[in-house]
Amino acid sequence: MYLLGYDIGSSSVKVCLIEASTGKIIASDFSPRKEMKIAAENPGWAEQNPQDWWTNLKLAHQSVMQKSGVHAEDIKAIGITWQMHGLILVDKDQNLLRPSIIWCDSRAVPYGEKAFEAIGKEKCLSHLLNSPGNFTAAKLAWVKENEPEIFEKTDKIMLPGDYIAMKLSGQTGITIEGLSEGIFWDFKNQCISKDITAYFGIPESFFPEIVPTFGEQARVSAAAAAELGLKEGIPISYRAGDQPNNALSLNVFNPGEIASTAGTSGVVYGVLDKLDYDPLSRVNTFAHVNYTPEQLRLGVLLCINGTGILNSWLKHNFATSLPSYGDMNEVASLSPIGSKGLSVIPFGNGAERVLENQDVNCSIQGINFNIHSKGDVLRAAQEGIVFSYEYGMDIMRAMGMDIRVIRAGDANMFMSSIFRQTLASVSNAVIELYDTDGAAGAARAAGIGIGFYANTTEAFSSLEKIAVIEPENDKKEQYTEAYQRWKNCLERVR
Missing domain, CATH: 3.30.420.40 (ATPase, nucleotide binding domain)
Structure with missing residues (x-):
């Protein structure tokens, strides 16, 4: 079957x-x-x-x-x-x-x-x-x-x-x-x-x-x-x-559990068990898949439009000599944490909810022709995307969400060691990677829908965890400094 x-x-x-x-x-x-x-x-x-x-x-x-x-x-x-x-x-x-x-x-x-x-x-x-x-x-x-x-x-x-x-x-x-x-x-x-x-x-x-x-x-x-x-x-x-x-x-159904993606757009999604919202609507609350009026399960969604699309744009317009995203990651890894003072504001894919529907576009801040290279720009882009996640997760924390573990599929930007390590270290959350994707999840859910699986626990019992990324606490100061510089740049742009 x-x-x-x-x-x-x-x-x-x-x-x-x-x-x-x-x-x-x-x-x-x-x-x-x-x-x-x-x-x-x-x-x-x-x-x-x-x-x-x-x-x-x-x-x-x-x-x-x-x-x-x-x-x-x-x-x-x-x-x-x-x-x-x-x-x-x-x-x-x-x-x-x-x-x-x-x-x-x-x-x-x-x-x-x-x-x-x-x-x-x-x-x-x-x-x-x-x-x-x-x-x-x-x-x-x-x-x-x-x-x-x-x-x-x-x-x-x-x-x-x-x-x-x-x-x-x-x-x-x-x-x-x-x-x-x-x-x-x-x-x-x-x-x-x-x-x-x-x-x-x-x-x-x-x-x-x-x-x-x-x-x-x-x-x-x-x-x-x-x-x-x-x-x-x-x-x-x-x-x-x-x-x-x-x-x-990713088997995220219960209050406090967090999932993330980083495809064309980027998302952090957490489950709540109460009707709640951000007063500025910078993150959004929707019915989760297991929502019922009797058992409230709501998904708080932080969406960043300018995520993988930034990486794609760089590949096709800036890093054309590099054959693959893996090659881009390798070149980016030659740049240190903080990209030598370079900050990339990644919001170049339309109005951003996290910025109260402002459309501030993408920009490179702090470039110096004497010290910066292609690798610095590529790393700063990935860091900028991560920093936009952290900026939004601060709003989710203000709603009472305790972000300690983030589950993600081993796909898209989560395949980049720079991206996932920066996310773990800036957010101080453990990243768990799983061998799954949306189509596989929908197939399992179809089995729940016809009653083949008795419950979600049974449906996801075979879900395979393939990696765990811990925060680099010994480098916390470097990540924090880079994030703060990025936030200052964002405020100037806004």
């Missing part, structure tokens, strides 16, 4: 097939090999065509099935995870009406800010646990004002994973977790927020049926089965946004 996981990212779509009884990854692959295109027609915009997600899902799926040799009838459930906060609009025939406005698009900031003032800050924070900010609801408001003909044709709104579930099943649905990440969910009244729908003028008919995060949500249609070479009727039994799902993948 096997379980499939689909991970719809902004860079690629990953597919993972696991053996249910052992949790072993049988095969995985991703598509495309180069990063998916993000269209930016205007500054601060970011759009993708959801049909590209489906096309690349099919390519990665076909590769996984071919490599694994598994028969379609032996696949018993599908789980889906996705890039959070995207907006997809379809008409009554489930046709796409426009490209998806994705997570790093900042055009809707003014719409969210006006809603925050009009509805009332205290009411937004106490009911939504966030400002409407730059999330899905505000993006829909932008469409309503700027593309009224599209808004008029809209039958259903969805998040990226809901779109993939629709393509798989022909049915539309949305979870409470998804509604909360779109800032549509009223946590106090346990319903779609009437404040948000009334203020933005969103018909409640736009929302698909609410389906459970774990449990049968829909089944694979005959049409999708033919496209993918699957058996008709396989249940889709789990879906969640990428950061709640990443926490799930």
Whole structure:
């Protein structure tokens, strides 16, 4: 018996097939090999065509099935995870009406800010646990004002994973977790927020049926089965946004537990057991995958837009002579802690929530032509990303989170010894690395959804810890000095 996981990212779509009884990854692959295109027609915009997600899902799926040799009838459930906060609009025939406005698009900031003032800050924070900010609801408001003909044709709104579930099943649905990440969910009244729908003028008919995060949500249609070479009727039994799902993948379900990622964007995600929020909405609180009204499990999410995308930009525009990220890390390692006084402000991927939706761009501070080299810039970039994490984690600590252990997958920037050692030493937290990823986590969660696993403990019993990184306490002064210098630079930029 096997379980499939689909991970719809902004860079690629990953597919993972696991053996249910052992949790072993049988095969995985991703598509495309180069990063998916993000269209930016205007500054601060970011759009993708959801049909590209489906096309690349099919390519990665076909590769996984071919490599694994598994028969379609032996696949018993599908789980889906996705890039959070995207907006997809379809008409009554489930046709796409426009490209998806994705997570790093900042055009809707003014719409969210006006809603925050009009509805009332205290009411937004106490009911939504966030400002409407730059999330899905505000993006829909932008469409309503700027593309009224599209808004008029809209039958259903969805998040990226809901779109993939629709393509798989022909049915539309949305979870409470998804509604909360779109800032549509009223946590106090346990319903779609009437404040948000009334203020933005969103018909409640736009929302698909609410389906459970774990449990049968829909089944694979005959049409999708033919496209993918699957058996008709396989249940889709789990879906969640990428950061709640990443926490799930790392067995983070309980209050005080922390997960992190460092892909295109960077995230620190911790679990709370009470309704709480940052008064300035610099970090955001959403329903976690195991949230219920009776058992509060909320995810506090610190998101840094300018993370791996900075490293990628440097590779393609600055370190073009270095063939790989590993080579970049090697050159960066020649620079000392603090990068000889160089500081990089990494916020070059749109407005940053941690900076109260300011868009300060990326900058290099303190460069000296006589002493700095390529390695110093590369190291300072990684340190700058880590320092942005620590800047946000200070806000999480003020909310009562005790950050002692950070769990992460051995992927993306966590593969860099500079990045993970700097993070451990600046935050004074132990880093635990695991052999997992979002697609594998979604596959395991699908097993929970069909009842194959009795609970999360059983589902993640085979999760393998592959490394532990301790803080370098003997070098604490050097890390602290570099971080303080970086913070001073950030304040000047702001």
